[in-house]
Amino acid sequence: MASSSVKGYLEITTGCIVYGMVGVFLVLINDMGTLPIIFYKLLIGVIFLAGYVYLTGKMDLIKIKGKRKHLLLLGIFKLMTIYFYFTCILYSGLSIAILLLYTAPMYVTLFSPFVLKEIPTRLGIVGLLLSMAGIVLVVDPSNLVGAGFSDMHFVGLIAGILSGISFSFLIMNARYLRDEYSGFAQFFWATVFCVIVLLPFASDVTVPVLKDNFMLLLLFGVVNTSISGVLYFTGLSKVRTQTASILAMFEPVSGIFFDYALLHSVIFAETVLGCVFIIAGALLAVMENISFRKHPEFET
Numbered sequence: 001m002a003s004s005s006v007k008g009y010l011e012i013t014t015g016c017i018v019y020g021m022v023g024v025f026l027v028l029i030n031d032m033g034t035l036p037i038i039f040y041k042l043l044i045g046v047i048f049l050a051g052y053v054y055l056t057g058k059m060d061l062i063k064i065k066g067k068r069k070h071l072l073l074l075g076i077f078k079l080m081t082i083y084f085y086f087t088c089i090l091y092s093g094l095s096i097a098i099l100l101l102y103t104a105p106m107y108v109t110l111f112s113p114f115v116l117k118e119i120p121t122r123l124g125i126v127g128l129l130l131s132m133a134g135i136v137l138v139v140d141p142s143n144l145v146g147a148g149f150s151d152m153h154f155v156g157l158i159a160g161i162l163s164g165i166s167f168s169f170l171i172m173n174a175r176y177l178r179d180e181y182s183g184f185a186q187f188f189w190a191t192v193f194c195v196i197v198l199l200p201f202a203s204d205v206t207v208p209v210l211k212d213n214f215m216l217l218l219l220f221g222v223v224n225t226s227i228s229g230v231l232y233f234t235g236l237s238k239v240r241t242q243t244a245s246i247l248a249m250f251e252p253v254s255g256i257f258f259d260y261a262l263l264h265s266v267i268f269a270e271t272v273l274g275c276v277f278i279i280a281g282a283l284l285a286v287m288e289n290i291s292f293r294k295h296p297e298f299e300t
Helices: 003-019 022-028 034-056 068-092 094-101 104-115 122-139 152-177 183-204 207-236 241-247 250-261 269-287
Strands: none
Touching: 003 207, 003 250, 022 068, 022 207, 022 250, 034 068, 034 183, 034 207, 068 094, 068 152, 068 183, 094 122, 094 152, 094 250, 094 269, 104 122, 104 152, 122 269, 152 183, 183 207, 250 269
């Protein structure tokens, strides 16, 4: 195995594990709403990314080309995904949020025949069914019986499901853009869009609150946005996209680990089993397109 491929695997894995710490930061940040947290996280992250591009002299990485409407859509789906994901974390906990987020491959399998004109295989359908079973185990429909919309846990579960759906459209849109923009460019401009849209929410945070949370926000933006993003997309250029998708499954696993180890959250057997089902379904959904024969499309 080439040394560059090994380095790519390590970079992607590390990036995904680091991003799994999102729940820890959200719990530690005090007196800030979801949207202001997202704004300052992404603002700090995009400043760091811009500095990275400038210092390395790789300005061509973020050059805007064609398909600008779809690049804008990418930003919209990114913003929706983050908002729903963070809302689910705040109301239903990280374990449930990260598992529902990673039902995205299930929705990709469901929607891709209509959006990308890709017919799912038998393996993809099996993955879809496994992920659906995992959702049932994680959400536990019996908890929803009689639950009103005032129930914050119910709101969190709905937000989690919506995060998976919006993430699936982000993935499909990114797939459409991959011939025009590198993964790094997509990540950068989608983040810039989110920062611009969320700018009005910056004023929702008072100066004392911002000062008290500044170091956490700085670490959140630099570590959880920029470093994890740079590691992931740098590694992505060295390995096959399908392999990177499988390695990304380290994120939900690491998220649950940090939730349990650092926040001492309780993890139920149903959640663990649901985790197994959802990840297995997601793996099948991404593995259906893997070819073990060399093909020009998969060459880096």
